[in-house]
Amino acid sequence: MKTLEKYSFGIGDRFTRQGEAQLRAIIRANKNGIPLVPVWNKSNREHQIVKTVPSDTWKEALSATKKLGYNGNWYVDADHINMQNVERYMDHSNFFTIDVADAIGAECDEDEWREIFESLLPFAGNLSIPGIEETFEVSKDALEGTVKKFYPAIKEAALIYRSISDVRGADNYVAEISMDEVEDPQTPPELFFILLMIRKFEIPVQTIAPKFTGRFNKGVDYVGDVEQFRKEFEQDLMVIDHLVKSFDLPANLKLSVHSGSDKFSIYPVIGELIRKHDKGIHIKTAGTTWLEEVIGLSLAGTEGLEMVKSFYRKAYERMEELCTPYATVIDIDPDKLPTPAEVEGWSSELFSNTLRHIPGHPDYDPMFRQLIHVGYKVAAEAGDAYLDMLEKHSEIVGEQVEENIYDRHIMRLFG
């Protein structure tokens, strides 16, 4: 397995035009003493909607690194892949996010999971983890429930891991396992057993993306109990620390936070805890670079503003269709959205301030932002008209992209 750096930042780019602007933010961080590496992530769903292929993302990253003379390591993440779609990513990714959320709780024969269950039985009773004050009571029945629930997912992860390794060679990529797209968060003791099962299957995983407590909606701030998040996140760090030290898990194994863009209220908490315990982190953003493109165009004079207003009108009319694939990760109340007729009268300034995520800004509207976030299909359908507009106004668009990643994200975490 390739060794992923301690700090890595996932940058999504739906239309593959902002590679350089994104990389400029990373280079700025590096110059300021923050050793971040970039990971371009794009899911199969995004590729299908935008009609791009994995090699487009690879080419974008390669071209950006060459043009800017970037000498550090960089990655292209086959994001949320599974057995059905991994094949098309093999040649153009060096980071694979193996998504096994759907296999959690799947049917499984007892003779399959029983052996692992028995090997974990010594941990039943009072589970105590160094660095965590409380002890977790894990009854035999509870342990059996945890094993039955997660065993099918880890078995699936192993299958996908081996199939990637067969093609690429195990040393030529980074593997992440994700379970974040589910309703219930995984508790720290569950994470403990999940990681021990991953070890049993000999998957040298570099990052793990659990479902954390609270809501991680796309493109907007965290919604939930920040103190509860703090407690669980710190306990997760301690679980990993213990397993690395005492059970030979990969030394640089770290947590991955998905839909991590815009979660401004937990950034200081994450930053504080990874510094306190000297741990790494992978933050994966949710393709919000597209929103910065819209902001940039709204500021680019009449033609840009007209175009993004028309995107909003179409997204508003097709709300149900656009929101359905993202139903579990957005919260939009249609009654609270401005009507397209209202938006029609907005200035560049009002449009951009309504969309740009500045917490506490009087014009900022998270409903408006979420609808445009899922509305990228409308821009994809505009095809070259949209891409040409981006090209024409690449300077102001690029400034928005860079500022968003550097000032609003990286600085909140590491500043």
Ligand SMILES: [Zn+2]
């Ligand atoms: Zn995810």
